[in-house]
Amino acid sequence: MNLKISLPLLVAFAFLLANQASAQKGWTKLFNGKDLKDWNIKIAKHDYRDNYANTFRVEDGLMKVRYDGYQNFDQQYGHIYYKSPYSYYLLEVTYRFVGEQAKGGEGWALRNSGAMLHCQAPETILKNQDFPISVEAQLLGGDGTHERHTSNVCTPGTQIVYGEKPFTAHCLNSKSKTYAGEQWVTAQFLVLGDSVIKHIIDKQVVLEYTKPQIGGGSVSNYDPKIKEDGKMLSSGYISLQSESHPIDFKTVRLFDLAPYAKDKTKLNKVIEKLLPLNQQ
Secondary structure, three states, rough: OOOOOHHHHHHHHHHHHHHHHHOOEEEEEOOOOOOOOOOOEEEOOOOOOOOOOOOEEEEOEEEOOOOOOOOOOOOOOOEEOOOOOEEEEEEEEEEOOOOOOOOOOOOHOOOOOOOOOEEHHHOOOOOOOOOOOEEEEEEEOOOOOOOOOEEEOOOOOEEEEEEEEEEEOOOOOOOOEEEOOOOOOOEEEEEEEEOOEEEEEEEEEEEEEEEEEEEOOOOOOOOOOOEEEEEEEOOEEEEEEEEEOEEEEEEEEEEEOOOHHOHHHHHHHHHHHHHOOEEO
């Protein structure tokens, strides 16, 4: 069969491919869909890099968090850290909650996980420390009955400013809708050093706060030399949680905005291209 393709069609096809390549340019796949070689693990009550009971694993192209090797969860909160710290970036995470919560998990941890931003270095976390000093972008799944927002913020060992006032409670809800069942959800987090952090769901900013810094409580058994209260958090590591409910991560990718940080005009233009928001 001799197929003839018109020149305009070829031009349109080439333009489409160029746009797709341009859209991907600048993104780093933190999770490569194959293995965890670029990640480090710290689980409470276990040594650094001990992936206790194969909690974090890769199967079917997904990063999975599972507890089939646990007899009882017993507050063994875990975190898996990407190898490099970042300061200015857009983080995108696609996740879904699956299955049943592990035996011994806390009631509040039902369908609960998080992307930890501006984390302390994983090697500085003590063996019995429960959570890293960080700003938690909390991921929650609906229970099928109650309203349960996702993309909230929690503050283990940190504080933020919300509405121009210091926010001292542990967690603050976003204005997102509830996502129940085992559906995939994509959450984005725009982090600009120690100035502003925005949580985005479905092209809408559902939460915004400023001036992340070390302070407050909600973290235990930490090294006091690391918890420098009042220190602004301008950079840090990114980690994903294991809090007793199984969860899958399909996409974990990041656009590094640090090269544009000193030129606010250029930075804003790049952000506008990355985030065509329905509501600025």
